[in-house]
Amino acid sequence: MPEQSSLPQAKIKPLRSLSWVWLIPFIAVLLGGWMLFSYSQSQGPTVTLHLTTAEGIEVGKTAIKARNVKLGVISDIALSEHYDAIVATAKMTPEAARMLSEDAQLWVVKPRIGTEGVSGLDTLLSGAYIELQPGKSAQTKSEFVVHDVPPISALAAGKRVSLTHAEAGKLKVGDPVLYEGFTVGRVEKVSFNTEVRKAEYGLFIFEPYDSLLKPESRFWLTSGIDMTLSSAGVDVNIGSLETLISGGVSFRVPDGVATSAHGASVNHYPLYDSLAQVQEQLFEKSLDYVMLFDESVRGLAPGAPVEYRGIKIGSVSKVPLGLLQSEGGFNQKQIPVLVKIDLGRIFDNETATSLDALAGMFESEFAAGLRGTLSTGNLLTGALFIDISFQDDEAYQQAQYTGYPVFPTTAGGVGEIQKQVSELVKKANALPLDTALNAFTRTMESAQGAADSFSQVAQQLNDTLASPAAQSLPAELQQTLMSLRDTLGGFSPDSALYQHSESTMAQMNQATKDLQSLLRKLNEQPNALIFGYSGQQDPLPKQGD
Amino acid sequence: MKRLLLLLLLAILSLLGACSSPPMPITSYSLLSNVAPDTAGKMATGLVVELPKMPLPMAGLGIVYQKANHSLVEAQQHVWEEDVRIQFSRKLMQELNGQALPVEVTSATTLRGATNAAPRLSVKINEFYGDYRGKAVLAGEWVLSGVDKPATQPVAFYISESLQADGYPALVVALSACIETLADQIAQVVAPLTV
Numbered sequence A: 001m002p003e004q005s006s007l008p009q010a011k012i013k014p015l016r017s018l019s020w021v022w023l024i025p026f027i028a029v030l031l032g033g034w035m036l037f038s039y040s041q042s043q044g045p046t047v048t049l050h051l052t053t054a055e056g057i058e059v060g061k062t063a064i065k066a067r068n069v070k071l072g073v074i075s076d077i078a079l080s081e082h083y084d085a086i087v088a089t090a091k092m093t094p095e096a097a098r099m100l101s102e103d104a105q106l107w108v109v110k111p112r113i114g115t116e117g118v119s120g121l122d123t124l125l126s127g128a129y130i131e132l133q134p135g136k137s138a139q140t141k142s143e144f145v146v147h148d149v150p151p152i153s154a155l156a157a158g159k160r161v162s163l164t165h166a167e168a169g170k171l172k173v174g175d176p177v178l179y180e181g182f183t184v185g186r187v188e189k190v191s192f193n194t195e196v197r198k199a200e201y202g203l204f205i206f207e208p209y210d211s212l213l214k215p216e217s218r219f220w221l222t223s224g225i226d227m228t229l230s231s232a233g234v235d236v237n238i239g240s241l242e243t244l245i246s247g248g249v250s251f252r253v254p255d256g257v258a259t260s261a262h263g264a265s266v267n268h269y270p271l272y273d274s275l276a277q278v279q280e281q282l283f284e285k286s287l288d289y290v291m292l293f294d295e296s297v298r299g300l301a302p303g304a305p306v307e308y309r310g311i312k313i314g315s316v317s318k319v320p321l322g323l324l325q326s327e328g329g330f331n332q333k334q335i336p337v338l339v340k341i342d343l344g345r346i347f348d349n350e351t352a353t354s355l356d357a358l359a360g361m362f363e364s365e366f367a368a369g370l371r372g373t374l375s376t377g378n379l380l381t382g383a384l385f386i387d388i389s390f391q392d393d394e395a396y397q398q399a400q401y402t403g404y405p406v407f408p409t410t411a412g413g414v415g416e417i418q419k420q421v422s423e424l425v426k427k428a429n430a431l432p433l434d435t436a437l438n439a440f441t442r443t444m445e446s447a448q449g450a451a452d453s454f455s456q457v458a459q460q461l462n463d464t465l466a467s468p469a470a471q472s473l474p475a476e477l478q479q480t481l482m483s484l485r486d487t488l489g490g491f492s493p494d495s496a497l498y499q500h501s502e503s504t505m506a507q508m509n510q511a512t513k514d515l516q517s518l519l520r521k522l523n524e525q526p527n528a529l530i531f532g533y534s535g536q537q538d539p540l541p542k543q544g545d
Numbered sequence B: 001m002k003r004l005l006l007l008l009l010l011a012i013l014s015l016l017g018a019c020s021s022p023p024m025p026i027t028s029y030s031l032l033s034n035v036a037p038d039t040a041g042k043m044a045t046g047l048v049v050e051l052p053k054m055p056l057p058m059a060g061l062g063i064v065y066q067k068a069n070h071s072l073v074e075a076q077q078h079v080w081e082e083d084v085r086i087q088f089s090r091k092l093m094q095e096l097n098g099q100a101l102p103v104e105v106t107s108a109t110t111l112r113g114a115t116n117a118a119p120r121l122s123v124k125i126n127e128f129y130g131d132y133r134g135k136a137v138l139a140g141e142w143v144l145s146g147v148d149k150p151a152t153q154p155v156a157f158y159i160s161e162s163l164q165a166d167g168y169p170a171l172v173v174a175l176s177a178c179i180e181t182l183a184d185q186i187a188q189v190v191a192p193l194t195v
Helices: A020-042 A094-099 A241-246 A275-280 A355-368 A414-429 A433-466 A473-489 A496-524 B002-019 B084-098 B168-194
Strands: A046-051 A063-066 A069-079 A086-092 A105-109 A112-114 A117-119 A129-133 A143-147 A158-165 A176-179 A182-193 A198-206 A218-221 A225-230 A233-238 A249-252 A268-272 A286-293 A305-308 A311-318 A335-342 A370-378 A383-390 A404-407 B027-029 B043-049 B062-068 B071-080 B103-107 B120-131 B135-145 B155-162
Touching: A046 A069, A063 A094, A069 A094, A086 A094, A158 A182, A176 A198, A218 A275, A268 A275, A286 A311, A286 A355, A305 A335, A355 A370, A355 A404, B027 B168, B043 B084, B062 B168, B084 B103, B084 B120, B084 B168, B120 B168, B135 B168, B155 B168
Parallel strands: A046 A143, A063 A129, A105 A143, A158 A268, A176 A249, A218 A268, A286 A404, A305 A383, B027 B071, B043 B103, B043 B120, B062 B120
Antiparallel strands: A046 A086, A063 A069, A069 A086, A105 A129, A112 A117, A158 A198, A176 A182, A182 A198, A218 A249, A225 A233, A286 A335, A305 A311, A311 A335, A370 A383, B062 B071, B120 B135, B135 B155
16 A cells, blocks of 8 residues: 555645636626716607607607708607607707707608698608707707697798688688788688687798788788679789689788888788778778668679769668668668768878768768769679769758668669660661661772773783784793703613613612622521621532433 | 730631631523524514513522422522523523514613614513422513504413533523523514514
8 A cells, every 4th residue: 555645745725816717707897887888878868759640750760850960769659648649759869959948849841742832852762750940948848749840930030920800711821921922921820719709810921021011011811813793894813823722811001001110019910801802991981871772772782882973982881771661661662772981082181081071061962962873883794883973953851761871862773774775776776877888889899890900901911922922932832842852862761871870770789689698698697797608508400301 | 006906806807717617619600692693684673572570589699499399499609690680681682583583682681672662572480490300490471562562462481491410500501491492482473473
């Protein structure tokens, strides 16, 4: 048994406190920490967006851009709590953080075809994106409402005004606001005020055109085609092509209205149906009268003019003004018509003259014989207007009708038309038909004379042709023909020219045949030009029996 | 550089040329007449031979050979020296002039023939080839038309001559003999008419 001491003894070394192996996980932890840190540093803020629809919006794909620079991407889309909107979450880049101010605007950019043209065509291929218009406020927020259409105010500076009209649907969002036919703004908002039961249209007027707005400005609808049928005839106005399609609203300070020097402090304006209506409404002070007519008022429409010797001094307000009074029934034959005499149409300086003075003036004129008559303004349309003129033989009695003073009238209208027609017939009768017939006969006679002289000329021509000089013509003609024949003889088959051309033709013929044979060979063997024709040997004719 | 390219091109072409088959010799033939024209005492240009009408394979460059019943071959190495139609009409004119006709015969292709008011001999050829049975065939019809007279009834003909030996020269000889036979036949019909 060998000695124990002869066995090799294991050296005992004290264990080092930490193995180098632990360095690897340590580095890994360090790296991981650094990655986490850099990831957190690269993350921008997260914003919540409210949209009406998620059409065209895709998670991870739809970008948020400002001036075509990508600032973030949609990371989540969900329906809102009450299913009435889309709530999208967007991860923004760190640089975008300071853009997300309180007054920042966002809207969806997708292909749009509208009255103002085609936009967002590039998104057809790339898909829709959300445009961010950074705000100026220092305050930031993280929840935004994304508009479906670009908010007009986001694109330009300007001024907002609102218009009221009794009817909704007169304007649409995006309709142009025109000043003398030039687009200076857009309709931004359309709403209906239920309290006053009027439609409200929000307009945005771009800078610098907002300075055109005055407190006296009037807004009226610019429809594509404005057609009015009145006693003045048919009036057709056609606007620009855009307004033809979409309509629009125009504004202007009406003619004859002094503009105040100070800028517009008014933000609410009424909206008129047409420029004509604007002009009608210009005259603020007016006198109301009732005219009682014996004849039919068919063709007399509200707005029909009241004219004094061709000058419009007022208009018809209401036809008829309450048909019958209870006591009269149908026995009361007169039809009441309410008219309005505008002070401003009679006097230049409207403000200086009072209505009472005008009423007093009319009263004295009534006594002098001023009467209203129904007249035909337009025979074609049958539209009537009220003509005011002086009639001598009328007695005047001041009267009232349902609270309005009565404007005395006299019969006219239909009787007048009859008179006109009878005058027309008279004129037709008086037409000098006899004279015309006589003149016609004379014309025919002179035509006969012309024909006679024509036949004389023909006779003279005959004589000329019969003269010896004319007879010698055929001989000359014959000579010409002979020389022509000589010339043509040069081209006869016996001539050298013909022979030469014939031999040329024969050569051409031969060349064509050669070419034909060549083509056939080439057809058989397309490379025959280079490699030579390797066609078969011709068959050998055999000896006959 | 350009010269080098040219040399290279020539080399390629010569190489390509080496691929091509050895050239086949082309032999051309003429329909000659060895008849002396006998025009003495004859009426000048009493008959004009027009250019014959011939269908395409026969009017081509090569001599036509019938390999089988329904197969005509135009020879590529055995061709006519001149347009076969011109040769035919000349040969026929010469042969007719050698006959005992009272009138001198001219061809439409000669100087005097074209404008002459003499009667015209029109030949329409349907067959003019050597066939696989060792015969030369000439078939068709001819018609005599005067300037002021109506045309005669067309006369059909079919003439065949046996080849005396193998090969194209013998075929050309046989074809010439066919034309001579045709001239004989025409002369027999025409002679009494032209008196």
